[in-house]
Amino acid sequence: MRTKMPRCAAFVDALREAFGVEEISNVIKRGLRPEAKPEHRVHFSEAGHTLGHVMTEPVGAVGATQMVIGEQVCSVKRGRR
16 A cells, blocks of 8 residues: 555654654554544545545544644644634
8 A cells, every 4th residue: 555655655654753653553553443433543545545444524633734743742733613
């Protein structure tokens, strides 16, 4: 999937660099399981290829542009919909 979804792969690589390979890999593995809770599910989509669970409604979805990585914690700005 890495060659078919290079932007998604780059995003995951950036997360792994920021938060650790093991942590992000575990989050993705957990989120791909069929029994994953909605708030733990992951979904990747690019150029007609998909991986993971399609969400019918957002469960705290956060776009990459909303993430701010600081020295102490990763904080998220939430806007109104």
